[in-house]
Amino acid sequence: MGYKQGMGSRIFDILNYAFMLALVVVMVYPLLNVISLSLSDPDYIALGEVSWWPKGFNTKGYEIILSKPQLYISYRNTLLYASVGTLLTLLLTSLTAYPLTVADFPLKKFITIFLAITMFFGGGMIPTYLLMKELHLLNTFWIMVIPGSVGAFNVFIYRSFFQNIPSELRESALMDGAGDITILFRIYLPLSKALLATFALFSIVAFWNEWFNALIYLKNESKYPLQMFLRSLIVDDGSASSQYRNLLVNNEVNPKNIVMAAIVIALAPILCIYPFVQKHFVKGAMVGSIKG
Structure with missing residues (x-):
C-alpha cells in the first residue's frame, strides 16, 4: 500500500x-550581475540598464586586467x-x-578549558600586531598562514568527529x-575524509578572501x-583609469568593466572547486557535532 501525501504536507x-527557489535567485543574481557588467557596453553601464544579462559585448575590462603583472603576482x-x-x-x-579524545591524556581538561576561553576573549588588534612584530613575522610569507591556523571551534568539531x-x-x-602518531595518520585521518574535505574548503575560501591581515602586516606589494x-581597483574606482585614460575618454571601457572583470577572474577558481567538495558538507560538519 503506497503512502498518500496529505494536504498539509503538499x-x-x-x-x-x-x-x-527564491533563495537561489537571491544568491545567483549578484553573480550574474557582476558577469554582465564585466561584459557589457560602457554606454549601457553608464545608463544603469545592465541587470542579469550583458548588453552589448565588451572585453576591454578583461584585457586591461589580464595585462597587469600585479594580477599574476597576486594570484x-x-x-x-x-x-x-x-x-x-x-x-x-x-x-x-586528537589528544583530547584520549581518555588518559593528563592535560585534556586544561587544554579544553584553555581553548574554550580563547573563544570568548582575545587580545585585540594592537597587542596582536605587537606580538607578530616580536615574533619577526611582519612582512613575511608566514604572517598570512600561521595566525589563525588553529581555531578553538574547529578543534572541538574535530574532537567530536574523532570521538x-x-x-x-x-x-x-x-x-x-x-x-599515537601512527594511529592518527593511519586510522583516524583516513576515516575522516568528509571532515577534512569540508574544512579544507572552508580554509581555502578563508585564505582566498583574506585581505585585512595583508593590509596590516604586509608592506611589500x-x-x-x-x-x-x-x-x-575598488578603492581607486578602477586603478587602470589613469593608465588607460584614453580608453575611458573614448568611452571604450567603463571603470565597472575593469572592477567586475577582476572580480570574475578572482571568483573562478573557488566556483570550480566548490561543486566537488559541497557533497561532504552535511556529513563533515554535522556528524562531528552529534557527540561531545
Missing part, C-alpha cells in the same frame, strides 16, 4: 520549493597562501584535537605496537594576495 513542499601569492595555509590548518588542528570513531580501533592498534589587488 502545502509545506510547495512553500519549501518556493522558498528555496601566485594567494595560491601559495591557500595551499600552505590549508595544509597547515588541517595538520595542526588534527594534532591538537565518533570506535575506540576499539585505537586499542587494537596500541596492542599491535602502533604509536610583491607579497600581496589577490584580494589586495581587487581592493586597489
Whole structure:
C-alpha cells in the first residue's frame, strides 16, 4: 500500500520549493550581475540598464586586467597562501584535537578549558600586531598562514568527529605496537575524509578572501594576495583609469568593466572547486557535532 501525501504536507513542499527557489535567485543574481557588467557596453553601464544579462559585448575590462603583472603576482601569492595555509590548518588542528579524545591524556581538561576561553576573549588588534612584530613575522610569507591556523571551534568539531570513531580501533592498534602518531595518520585521518574535505574548503575560501591581515602586516606589494589587488581597483574606482585614460575618454571601457572583470577572474577558481567538495558538507560538519 503506497503512502498518500496529505494536504498539509503538499502545502509545506510547495512553500519549501518556493522558498528555496527564491533563495537561489537571491544568491545567483549578484553573480550574474557582476558577469554582465564585466561584459557589457560602457554606454549601457553608464545608463544603469545592465541587470542579469550583458548588453552589448565588451572585453576591454578583461584585457586591461589580464595585462597587469600585479594580477599574476597576486594570484601566485594567494595560491601559495591557500595551499600552505590549508595544509597547515588541517595538520595542526588534527594534532591538537586528537589528544583530547584520549581518555588518559593528563592535560585534556586544561587544554579544553584553555581553548574554550580563547573563544570568548582575545587580545585585540594592537597587542596582536605587537606580538607578530616580536615574533619577526611582519612582512613575511608566514604572517598570512600561521595566525589563525588553529581555531578553538574547529578543534572541538574535530574532537567530536574523532570521538565518533570506535575506540576499539585505537586499542587494537596500541596492542599491535602502533604509536599515537601512527594511529592518527593511519586510522583516524583516513576515516575522516568528509571532515577534512569540508574544512579544507572552508580554509581555502578563508585564505582566498583574506585581505585585512595583508593590509596590516604586509608592506611589500610583491607579497600581496589577490584580494589586495581587487581592493586597489575598488578603492581607486578602477586603478587602470589613469593608465588607460584614453580608453575611458573614448568611452571604450567603463571603470565597472575593469572592477567586475577582476572580480570574475578572482571568483573562478573557488566556483570550480566548490561543486566537488559541497557533497561532504552535511556529513563533515554535522556528524562531528552529534557527540561531545
